[in-house]
Amino acid sequence: MLEVDHLVTGYGGVPVLHDVSLTLNAGEIVGLLGANNAGKTTLINSLSGMYAPMSGRIRFEGHDVTAMTPKQRVEIGIIQVPEGRLVFPDMSVRENLLLGGINARARAHRPRTMDHVLELFPRLKERLGQNAGTLSGGEQQMLAIGRALMAEAKLLMLDEPSLGLSPLFVQYIFGIIDRLHAEGLSILLIEQNLNLTLRHAQRCYVLERGKVAIEGASDVVKDDPRTRRAYLGL
Amino acid sequence: MRQEFYKTLTSPVWLVILVLAVVLPPLLPSYYLHIVILALVYVALASAWNIVGGMAGQISLAHSLFIGTGAMLSTALLLKLGVNMWLGLVISAIISGVMGAMIAWIDFRFQLGHLSFVLITMAFAEMGTVIVEGWDFLGGASGLLLPQDKGDFLAFQFGGGIGAFWVMLVLAIVSILINVAILNAPLGYYLRTIRDNENAARAIGVNILRYKIAAMVISAMLSSVIGTAYVRYLTFADPYLLVSPIIIIEVVLFATxxxxxxxxxxAFGALLLVPLGEILRGKLGGTLPGLHYFIYGVVVIAVILMSPRGLLPLFEKWFSRMRPKAATSK
Structure with a gap:
């Protein structure tokens, strides 16, 4: 479904990602692991079109999307849940969710998608009229995921969904991720939490200093001694 | 979303405003009428600025450029080339819109942060001042004097005083209604997503460039038209008043x-602060030099400390406390 081919991305001419290749099959959860500064967020932001790559190709469902703007990518179903949640604090939960579905493809089905999202996150239903800024961190994460689902994501890219959450909420969020996976959604999961990601993803890539250091089925990556090393940055 | 706008249009408050507008001005001494007109000018300007500065959260200081274009260019076109001021108003508004679009594009292209945006727009405003001062066509440093206002509507004359009052009232209301319309339309929501978090806005697929340009163009053209009407009321196109940093800082202050x-x-801010400033100056200006500025400053600081999000939210809170039933949902 997603093929990233020899991607090089950088800021101001200095490459951060060197020659990264990655594939994600439809209906799969793929984990993207790595220490701080490994280039995980740069990769996800390149996939959502925030940065133009210096070289390489990105293909989605067989189409070349390398030159597409972020808006066009949202319209074909590549949706990102940005790191740190980033809800719109001065708007109500309902407004946040509705704004998730502003792209041309999703707009017409907003009421139906909204029902589905509220069924996934009953907590949001109780808080529909409340300003998003007043929600707890975990609730904001639910809202950020709910907002991405409102866009009728085909590929959902989650950037550190466990960041700053209590263990209970982390468990809950990963339960939701499993459920979305069971519904057939393709998910790219960026995480610092190694064990959690290895448990939920079928395959993983470990990034190290902007390069893919290890890739393979989660079990294989888990037992590879280099994984721990990449994490400690040795 | 649209219902809110129509509800505003059919509000009985308009009737009250109409009655006040018919009855009050002829009774007012000309000095107080002047204060009312001035307040309306700033209501219109602050509301026009709000589209960019408030809704999209982009503190633009370039608006003195648009106000100045509306004032100086339309005057120069009339005096130097004999262009009817109505046409001058349209030409100035279009030029202001183009300049606004350019500034929005620069902001987008170079991904300016909040502070850089303020500084860049300030530089544009400063550039405007330099161009007007150095170019005789626009009156140079000495400004331009418009012909006397004989009330010839076709020549953009409204007969001063009460005529100017009506023009400014209409502009102020139009400016506020455009605010209401935008806030209740998708554009208003998109602008607020850009203000709250540009990255999140991009992640949900908001076309940031398009909406930044839309906000800036609407705001710039509106400011330009108000500038033209304002200079017609003043009769004297003074670059140190109309293309100066002072006018834009006042607008930002009132809006905030x-x-x-x-x-x-x-609008609320301008309606409170313009009369306050003028009356303080009138009553105290002759006593101790600078005293009225001092009191004005203390009042402004007190307001900002009391309610950082502005006076209107504060008043709404008081009001809903008095009528607890009416304020259940927002």
């Missing part, structure tokens, strides 16, 4: 004190 990003906030 009233309540940024709200449809009626900036």
């Amino acid at each position: 004190v009233g309540g940024l990003g709200r449809a009626y906030g900036p």
Whole structure:
């Protein structure tokens, strides 16, 4: 479904990602692991079109999307849940969710998608009229995921969904991720939490200093001694 | 979303305003009428600025450029080339819109942060001052004097005093209604997503460039038209008043004190602060030099400390406390 081919991305001419290749099959959860500064967020932001790559190709469902703007990518179903949640604090939960579905493809089905999202996150239903800024961190994460689902994501890219959450909420969020996976959604999961990601993803890539250091089925990556090393940055 | 706008249009408050507008001005001494007109000018300007500064959260200081274009260019076109001032108003508004679009594009292209945006727009405003001062066509440093206002509507004359009052009232109301319309339309929501978090806005697929340009163009053209009407009222196109940093800082101040990003906030701020400033100057200006500025400053600081989000939210809170039943949902 997603093929990233020899991607090089950088800021101001200095490459951060060197020659990264990655594939994600439809209906799969793929984990993207790595220490701080490994280039995980740069990769996800390149996939959502925030940065133009210096070289390489990105293909989605067989189409070349390398030159597409972020808006066009949202319209074909590549949706990102940005790191740190980033809800719109001065708007109500309902407004946040509705704004998730502003792209041309999703707009017409907003009421139906909204029902589905509220069924996934009953907590949001109780808080529909409340300003998003007043929600707890975990609730904001639910809202950020709910907002991405409102866009009728085909590929959902989650950037550190466990960041700053209590263990209970982390468990809950990963339960939701499993459920979305069971519904057939393709998910790219960026995480610092190694064990959690290895448990939920079928395959993983470990990034190290902007390069893919290890890739393979989660079990294989888990037992590879280099994984721990990449994490400690040795 | 649209219902809110029509509800505003059919509000009985308009009737009250109409009655006041018919009855009050002829009774007012000309000095107080002048204060009312001035307040309306700033209601219109602060509301126009609010589209960019409040809703999209982009503190633009370039608006003195648009106000100045509306004032100086339309005057120069009339005096130097004999262009009817109505046409001058349209030409100035279009040029202001183009300049606004350019500034929005620069902001987008170079991904300016909040502070850089303020500084860049300030530089544009400064550039405007330099161009007007150095170019005789626009009156140079000495400004331009418009012909006497004989009330010839076709020549953009409204007979001063009460005529100017009606023009400014209409502009102020139009400016506020555009705010209400935008806030209740998708554009208003998109602008607020850009203000709250540009990255999140991009992640949900908001076309940031398009909406930044739309906000800036609407705001710039509106400011330009108000500038043209304002200079007709003043009769003297003074570059040190109309293309100066002072006018834009006043606009930003009124909008902030009233309540940024709200449809009626900036208007509220201007309606309170313009008369306050003028009356303080009138009563105290002759006693101790600078005293009226001092008191004015203390009042503004007190307001900002009391309610950082503006006076309108504060008043709404008081009001809903008095009528607890009416304020259950927002």
